[in-house]
Amino acid sequence: xxxxxxxxxxxxxxxxxxxxxxxxxxxxxxxxxxxxxxxxxxxxxxxxxxxxxxxxxxxxxxxxxxxxxxxxxxxxxxxxxxxxxxxxxxxxxxxxxxxxxxxxxxxxxxxxxxxxxxxxx
Amino acid sequence: xxxxxxxxxxxxxxxxxxxxxxxxxxxxxxxxxxxxxxxxxxxxxxxxxxxxxxxxxxxxxxxxxxxxxxxxxxxxxxxxxxxxxxxxxxxxxxxxxxxxxxxxxxxxxxxx
Numbered sequence: 504x505x506x507x508x509x510x511x512x513x514x515x516x517x518x519x520x521x522x523x524x525x526x527x528x529x530x531x532x533x534x535x536x537x538x539x540x541x542x543x544x545x546x547x548x549x550x551x552x553x554x555x556x557x558x559x560x561x562x563x564x565x566x567x568x569x570x571x572x573x574x575x576x577x578x579x580x581x582x583x584x585x586x587x588x589x590x591x592x593x594x595x596x597x598x599x600x601x602x603x604x605x606x607x608x609x610x611x612x613x614x615x616x617x618x619x620x621x622x623x624x
Numbered sequence: 625x626x627x628x629x630x631x632x633x634x635x636x637x638x639x640x641x642x643x644x645x646x647x648x649x650x651x652x653x654x655x656x657x658x659x660x661x662x663x664x665x666x667x668x669x670x671x672x673x674x675x676x677x678x679x680x681x682x683x684x685x686x687x688x689x690x691x692x693x694x695x696x697x698x699x700x701x702x703x704x705x706x707x708x709x710x711x712x713x714x715x716x717x718x719x720x721x722x723x724x725x726x727x728x729x730x731x732x733x734x735x736x
Binding site: 507543544545546547548561562593595610612613614615616617618 | 628655656665666667668669670673675713715717723724725726727728729
């Protein structure tokens with residue numbers, strides 16, 4: 504979906520390097536998410552943000568940090584990359600019409616970006 | 625443990641044929657179940673979202689069913705097209721924190 508963009512699309516880095524993945528959206532959605540996808544595994548939630556002042560850890564936040572610079576921008580950082588962080592990373596956005604303020608029970612549709620393929624050597 | 629299991633892992637069908645993909649889950653408490661389509665090299669795209677009270681929902685040639693009692697869902701694709709070739713991911717929202725729990729997906733290949 505062109506409304507959600509991710510940069511870079513591909514990145515190769517070395518162990519120990521700091522790397523930032525960026526996500527921008529033009530949908531005007533409040534909620535943004537970062538996921539990783541590994542071969543043979545389902546997508547797993549790293550972090551999510553309900554608005555600029557709200558950041559929450561997901562299932563696998565260790566080794567990652569995020570920054571919500573504006574409603575439209577949500578960045579994911581790997582402070583010191585390691586090989587098992589090699590994966591496909593997706594950003595997503597959503598705009599709940601109900602259940603504001605909580606993730607549980609939400610039925611909002613998530614719109615995913617095209618993904619960033621990250622390789623850590 | 626909250627889990628979402630999909631079957632088959634992969635499937636090959638001929639263009640024009642129908643197919644059904646299965647999803648079983650053990651997520652509790654249950655909130656809703658979603659089906660996504662993921663084309664190769666792209667992000668997932670939502671097909672349907674069903675809550676506890678809904679047992680069927682359609683989106684064009686895609687029809688999802690939900691049996692909350694047996695904790696099973698299916699995605700039926702009618703009159704398949706080459707563009708249906710993709711991975712189909714079942715996602716359940718629930719658990720103590722309301723997270724989305726993703727299945728590993730079924731890879732569908734539609735051949736001419």
